[in-house]
Amino acid sequence: CTLLLGNVGVNSALAIFLGSITSGFVAGLIATGLIVIFGEIIPQATFARHALKIGAKTTWLVKFFIFVLFPFSWPIAWSLDQVLGEEMQTIYSKKELMKIVEEHKRMDESDVDADEERIVKGALSFSDKKVESIITPRSIVYLLNENVVIDKNLLEEIKRKGVTRIPVYRDSIDNIIGVLYSKDLINIKLRTKAKNVYRKEKLIVVSKDLKLDKLLNIFIKNKAHLACVTNEYGEFEGVVTLEDVVEEILSVEIVDETDKVADLQIKAKEKAKEKIEKMSKKFD
Numbered sequence: 001c002t003l004l005l006g007n008v009g010v011n012s013a014l015a016i017f018l019g020s021i022t023s024g025f026v027a028g029l030i031a032t033g034l035i036v037i038f039g040e041i042i043p044q045a046t047f048a049r050h051a052l053k054i055g056a057k058t059t060w061l062v063k064f065f066i067f068v069l070f071p072f073s074w075p076i077a078w079s080l081d082q083v084l085g086e087e088m089q090t091i092y093s094k095k096e097l098m099k100i101v102e103e104h105k106r107m108d109e110s111d112v113d114a115d116e117e118r119i120v121k122g123a124l125s126f127s128d129k130k131v132e133s134i135i136t137p138r139s140i141v142y143l144l145n146e147n148v149v150i151d152k153n154l155l156e157e158i159k160r161k162g163v164t165r166i167p168v169y170r171d172s173i174d175n176i177i178g179v180l181y182s183k184d185l186i187n188i189k190l191r192t193k194a195k196n197v198y199r200k201e202k203l204i205v206v207s208k209d210l211k212l213d214k215l216l217n218i219f220i221k222n223k224a225h226l227a228c229v230t231n232e233y234g235e236f237e238g239v240v241t242l243e244d245v246v247e248e249i250l251s252v253e254i255v256d257e258t259d260k261v262a263d264l265q266i267k268a269k270e271k272a273k274e275k276i277e278k279m280s281k282k283f284d
Contacts (some may be wrong), residue, residue, distance in 0.1 A: 002066045002073045011035055049109065094124045122251035127213035131206060134230050134248060135238040136174065144180060145172050145196035150188060158182055165226045167239060168198040174236045176228045178203050205230055208237050216245050 014034065046055050056061075066073070080159040091102070101120050104112040112120075140162050148154065158166070178198035188197065194269035204227040206215060219225065225242040247253055 002069045003062070005073050005076070006065055006071055007039075011039070026276075049107070082273055094128075098124055110191060110202055111173065118251045119249065124248045126245070126248040127211060129212045129248060130208065131210045131212065131215055131229055131240055132208040132237075133209060134212070135240050136244075137238045138236055141167065141239050142225060143167050143173055143176075144194045145199075146193070146198065149187065150192050150194060150197070151190055155185060158185070165241075167226075167228055169236075173254055174234070176203065176205070176236055179226060202226075206240070207232075207269045215240065219245065235275040 011031070015027060015031045018030050021027075024029070048284050097186060098121050101112060101117050104110040105114065105117040105226040117251045127273050136137055142158075142161055144166050146168050164182045166182065167176050168178045170177045178200040180194055181202075184197050184199075202224060204218060204224050206218065206227045206229055208229050208231055215227065218227065219242045229237045230239055231237050
């Protein structure tokens with residue numbers, strides 16, 4: 001209200017001053033031209049892109065005018081609040097925020113680079129996605145039966161696959177009972193069964209319809225990195241990891257030296273396609 005009063009006051013004073021030295025019509029034309037050029041066009045063209053920075057450096061001036069005009073502005077502001085309600089801050093939707101970030105990235109003067117744009121957009125959109133969008137399908141998940149005997153061959157196989165957390169099942173793969181940590185196999189006595197090594201307390205089971213932001217909170221709360229995913233019938237669908245969630249936020253595939261492929265979902269589809277082709281050849 002203070003800034004509005006100041007703006008109206010300056011415009012009115014300018015019109016009165018010009019009216020005192022020339023005719024009313026001419027004064028109106030001159031006042032309109034000066035206000036439009038020096039009060040609207042030039043300030044907006046000059047300061048609009050860096051409004052927050054300039055506003056922060058001139059807060060002392062605004063506070064001064066607030067103090068001077070307080071006796072006039074406060075009663076008006078209070079009356080308007082009673083009639084129209086308190087002023088609401090501008091609220092942007094996720095799409096609008098993404099668009100703002102995109103526009104900033106395109107400007108040469110902006111500090112927002114391509115990586116920051118990608119991360120911000122990923123963080124804004126990942127909460128709308130579900131677990132099923134990043135799941136590693138059961139067809140390529142490495143699993144162990146609880147009764148499997150841990151020997152040299154199994155240790156070599158685990159090392160070759162590069163897995164650090166292995167779901168352990170009982171009777172059927174739809175009955176996951178725990179997670180085996182490969183680090184727990186260091187110096188383990190050979191011929192030990194998996195059921196004597198796996199960690200039941202580390203088992204996290206989530207629905208494929210769970211939102212990714214909730215999954216991230218579950219990982220953080222339980223200090224876990226892997227969760228088993230089930231469908232509406234309780235059947236095992238696959239696994240999802242903390243790394244998968246982070247990749248969605250960063251909008252980039254994180255591939256290290258132990259990863260055989262970058263996208264396991266693509267690998268699962270290729271594997272299923274090969275299986276279908278083999279079956280079709282048998283019936284030809």
